[in-house]
Amino acid sequence: MKYDFSAIEKKWQDRWEQMGTFKATEDYSKPKFYALVEFPYPSGAGMHVGHIKAYSGLEVISRKRRMQGYNVLFPIGFDAYGLPTENYAIKTGIHPRQVTDMNIEKFTSQLKRVGFSFDWDRVVDTTEEGYYKWTQWIFRKMFDEGLVFRATTLVNYCPSCKVVLSNEDSQGGKCDICHSDIVQKSKDVWYLRITEYADKLLQGLEKVDYLPDVKLQQENWIGRSEGAFANFKLSIGGSVSDDHLRIYTTRPDTMFGVTFMVIAPEHPVIEKYRDKITNIDALDAYKEECAKKTEFERTQLVKDKTGVCIEGLRAVNPANGKEIPIYISDYVMMGYGTGAIMAVPAHDDRDYDFAKKFGIDIIEVIKGGNIEEAAYTGDGEMVNSEFLNGIATKKEAIAKMLEFLGEKGVGEKGIQYKMKDWAFNRQRYWGEPIPIVHCEKCGMVGVPYEELPLKLPTMENFAPGEGGESPLAKIDSYVNCKCPKCGGDAKRETDTMPQWAGSSWYFLRYCDPHNTEEFASEEALKYWLPVDWYNGGMEHVTRHLIYSRFWHRFLYDIGKVPVEEPYAKRTAQGLILGPDGVKMSKSRGNVVDPNKVVDEYGADVLRVYILFMGDYASAAPWSESSVKGCKRFLDRVAGLTEMAKGEGATPALESSFHKTIKKVTRDIEEMKFNTAIAAMMSLINEIYEVGTLTKDELGIFARLLCPYAPHLCEEIWEELGNKEICTLSAWPEYDEAKTIDASVEIAMQVCGKFKGTITVPADSSKDDVIAAAKASEKVASAIEGKTVVKEIFVPNKLVNIVVK
RNA sequence: GCGGGCGUGGCGGAAUUGGCAGACGCGCCAGACUUAGAAUCUGGUGGUUUCACCGUGGGGGUUCAAGUCCCUUCGCCCGCACCA
Numbered sequence: 001m002k003y004d005f006s007a008i009e010k011k012w013q014d015r016w017e018q019m020g021t022f023k024a025t026e027d028y029s030k031p032k033f034y035a036l037v038e039f040p041y042p043s044g045a046g047m048h049v050g051h052i053k054a055y056s057g058l059e060v061i062s063r064k065r066r067m068q069g070y071n072v073l074f075p076i077g078f079d080a081y082g083l084p085t086e087n088y089a090i091k092t093g094i095h096p097r098q099v100t101d102m103n104i105e106k107f108t109s110q111l112k113r114v115g116f117s118f119d120w121d122r123v124v125d126t127t128e129e130g131y132y133k134w135t136q137w138i139f140r141k142m143f144d145e146g147l148v149f150r151a152t153t154l155v156n157y158c159p160s161c162k163v164v165l166s167n168e169d170s171q172g173g174k175c176d177i178c179h180s181d182i183v184q185k186s187k188d189v190w191y192l193r194i195t196e197y198a199d200k201l202l203q204g205l206e207k208v209d210y211l212p213d214v215k216l217q218q219e220n221w222i223g224r225s226e227g228a229f230a231n232f233k234l235s236i237g238g239s240v241s242d243d244h245l246r247i248y249t250t251r252p253d254t255m256f257g258v259t260f261m262v263i264a265p266e267h268p269v270i271e272k273y274r275d276k277i278t279n280i281d282a283l284d285a286y287k288e289e290c291a292k293k294t295e296f297e298r299t300q301l302v303k304d305k306t307g308v309c310i311e312g313l314r315a316v317n318p319a320n321g322k323e324i325p326i327y328i329s330d331y332v333m334m335g336y337g338t339g340a341i342m343a344v345p346a347h348d349d350r351d352y353d354f355a356k357k358f359g360i361d362i363i364e365v366i367k368g369g370n371i372e373e374a375a376y377t378g379d380g381e382m383v384n385s386e387f388l389n390g391i392a393t394k395k396e397a398i399a400k401m402l403e404f405l406g407e408k409g410v411g412e413k414g415i416q417y418k419m420k421d422w423a424f425n426r427q428r429y430w431g432e433p434i435p436i437v438h439c440e441k442c443g444m445v446g447v448p449y450e451e452l453p454l455k456l457p458t459m460e461n462f463a464p465g466e467g468g469e470s471p472l473a474k475i476d477s478y479v480n481c482k483c484p485k486c487g488g489d490a491k492r493e494t495d496t497m498p499q500w501a502g503s504s505w506y507f508l509r510y511c512d513p514h515n516t517e518e519f520a521s522e523e524a525l526k527y528w529l530p531v532d533w534y535n536g537g538m539e540h541v542t543r544h545l546i547y548s549r550f551w552h553r554f555l556y557d558i559g560k561v562p563v564e565e566p567y568a569k570r571t572a573q574g575l576i577l578g579p580d581g582v583k584m585s586k587s588r589g590n591v592v593d594p595n596k597v598v599d600e601y602g603a604d605v606l607r608v609y610i611l612f613m614g615d616y617a618s619a620a621p622w623s624e625s626s627v628k629g630c631k632r633f634l635d636r637v638a639g640l641t642e643m644a645k646g647e648g649a650t651p652a653l654e655s656s657f658h659k660t661i662k663k664v665t666r667d668i669e670e671m672k673f674n675t676a677i678a679a680m681m682s683l684i685n686e687i688y689e690v691g692t693l694t695k696d697e698l699g700i701f702a703r704l705l706c707p708y709a710p711h712l713c714e715e716i717w718e719e720l721g722n723k724e725i726c727t728l729s730a731w732p733e734y735d736e737a738k739t740i741d742a743s744v745e746i747a748m749q750v751c752g753k754f755k756g757t758i759t760v761p762a763d764s765s766k767d768d769v770i771a772a773a774k775a776s777e778k779v780a781s782a783i784e785g786k787t788v789v790k791e792i793f794v795p796n797k798l799v800n801i802v803v804k
Numbered sequence: 805g806c807g808g809g810c811g812u813g814g815c816g817g818a819a820u821u822g823g824c825a826g827a828c829g830c831g832c833c834a835g836a837c838u839u840a841g842a843a844u845c846u847g848g849u850g851g852u853u854u855c856a857c858c859g860u861g862g863g864g865g866u867u868c869a870a871g872u873c874c875c876u877u878c879g880c881c882c883g884c885a886c887c888a
Binding site: 625 | 807808810816817818820823824827830831844867869883884886887888
């Protein structure tokens with residue numbers, strides 16, 4: 001067969017489209033398989049080889065599942081709201097709507113060229129009215145349930161993009177979109193109360209099959225810690241008051257070792273007792289200095305503690321009644337715990353550094369370390385701690401201290417999370433309008449459900465305002481409206497939702513994408529959920545994956561989805577690096593264009609190569625010559641059509657075929673695509689060596705390879721005279737008995753040293769094999785004149801004769 | 805600093821989990837075909853002082869047997885980062 005890949009690929013892509021081969025059916029009696037890949041952001045640059053890798057894994061698995069008789073849902077869509085499109089639109093003057101449509105068209109044709117088996121009837125576009133209606137609807141439900149609130153706080157702000165960012169969007173102190181430094185700014189912000197779901201998100205992880213790294217990163221991001229709150233009374237101007245400073249600690253057991261307190265520079269207690277503090281100027285100066293520091297500067301100076309002692313204000317340790325100084329320092333954050341800590345220099349590294357620098361007492365309360373040199377954070381016997389003295393375990397000491405604090409009414413057990421509430425509004429144009437109205441009389445009022453979608457108005461000048469206000473604020477007819485509650489004059493919210501909104505529930509819409517009454521029917525959700533297998537990038541683990549689990553769990557709690565967790569299984573693909581071994585980037589000029597590869601070698605080669613290049617989960621550099629190797633492989637596969645004759649099995653190949661079916665079947669499930677392809681390469685080498693195979697065997701080969709190189713395999717399958725297409729044919733079965741060879745090669749060792757191999761019948765007994773080994777020349781000479789101490793036998797593997 | 809991962813030929817990577825290290829592919833070498841090249845095919849390809857010995861970052865250990873387990877050390881990558 002002549003392997004004219006462009007003609008073959010076009011032919012089969014057209015045929016699949018005509019036949020609707022990849023449409024998930026509504027036949028709910030069939031077993032289902034819902035495979036999900038992260039839908040792309042349709043950027044102007046078009047598809048990247050990274051996209052292909054991200055989709056190829058579940059592409060192969062989905063194709064195999066179809067052949068195994070499943071009703072497969074393998075959908076695709078476009079996460080199209082967001083800044084890159086908007087910035088491009090501002091630069092070029094083309095409206096974001098138009099930019100988005102162009103990019104979606106480009107992506108669609110590129111994806112189709114690769115032959116992905118997506119169900120194109122279920123495409124979602126997050127910027128479509130029929131879609132974002134439901135994004136707004138879910139937001140409104142959250143608003144109704146009290147999960148949406150507005151607050152003026154210090155937030156992450158990107159001066160370059162002119163938007164407020166969530167914690168997730170500003171990891172490492174850099175803007176997720178433009179990578180410039182984030183500044184802290186006091187702003188009016190809409191929040192989603194994701195912290196209320198912290199425990200549920202944590203517990204949900206126990207029920208799902210996620211890559212261990214994914215699970216761990218989410219756990220760390222949520223950052224649950226158990227500890228205690230305690231109140232330290234304030235001593236103002238020398239006399240103890242009724243007011244107190246509240247702290248959070250994970251080590252209440254060390255409370256007798258507290259020698260000072262530290263509060264964040266922005267802590268409100270400073271304002272409250274401004275006139276009682278005698279060195280307020282010094283405090284103000286310090287606070288100002290801190291505000292100027294960038295995130296980067298702060299992290300660079302981790303070890304070098306700074307701070308100022310507050311004069312005129314002291315605190316009383318509730319454990320022993322001792323008066324201690326209070327410092328302000330930027331190593332305590334206002335955003336975590338209570339913004340105030342009790343400092344135990346003997347048993348905390350940071351407090352230790354601070355105490356050393358400021359010459360504060362260090363009192364050991366746990367034995368085991370040397371506090372002259374460093375803080376001791378381990379376990380040990382309690383000392384200098386009154387009623388805790390002699391206790392040997394941290395757990396016990398904590399319990400006792402909590403009991404004491406409880407009895408005195410000055411403290412109790414507490415739980416804290418690192419995760420913060422989700423800053424949810426963006427002062428930008430290309431996003432879902434937030435469906436809220438501000439009424440002077442009624443406050444914040446949700447736009448009525450029947451008025452959704454609240455449409456994003458079309459406007460010409462959608463650049464963000466210099467003062468950081470949303471572009472929508474410029475449209476008076478949009479802003480001015482009537483209060484849905486009292487009918488009086490009101491103003492519409494002009495901010496939009498962040499990019500992550502639309503992607504937080506898209507997997508639900510795929511189940512029933514054309515529904516106009518609900519985001520998806522109960523029936524469809526019940527059948528398709530949960531997503532059986534979700535594959536995506538590691539970069540989304542503490543962003544999209546957390547957000548979408550939160551939205552889904554909320555919908556579960558209000559009875560709108562039937563399962564607690566949306567994704568039963570989550571895996572991640574590794575990056576494709578440039579040929580130079582470095583991450584691909586435009587500036588480095590090492591980006592590989594998948595279209596060129598398809599032009600030159602064909603989609604099947606691209607697909608096979610991307611899965612063959614290495615472990616699916618690891619990063620691997622692109623290699624043009626290895627692509628050629630895959631082309632050679634497919635050429636050889638095409639060549640089999642000339643060779644195939646007759647029916648049944650070729651005796652010399654039969655066991656190899658069964659072994660290969662077994663290996664490929666199993667490897668696909670573990671995403672070990674590279675070894676599955678290697679096994680098929682080995683088989684083809686063997687076939688060429690033998691020089692013949694039957695048509696039945698070629699059919700098996702075509703079906704095994706079909707998930708990887710579907711176009712070529714369809715062509716071969718058709719040439720073999722099959723009526724049904726290969727994609728919908730049955731996955732080959734293997735016979736375990738036929739995977740076992742009649743004879744096996746056994747390694748012979750003497751004292752663990754390899755001495756050669758012997759061939760014996762499979763499942764030979766220990767005695768037989770050892771006798772045969774001893775009879776071999778190599779072994780015989782090695783053990784001659786020595787005493788056999790031990791004989792080790794691993795069935796069908798090896799013998800090891802230990803001599804003295 | 806804390807958490808996780810990794811280190812195997814010239815390169816990408818295998819190794820059914822403690823049992824013949826280097827599957828498969830690339831590259832390279834030789835040969836065939838060709839005026840020549842490309843493509844293709846055949847054979848070879850860890851190293852060395854080749855009847856053998858040495859080899860999975862280094863050192864040590866457990867074991868009949870270690871890439872795999874334990875200790876130690878070096879190097880790289882990723883995540884979080886003063887989280888109380």
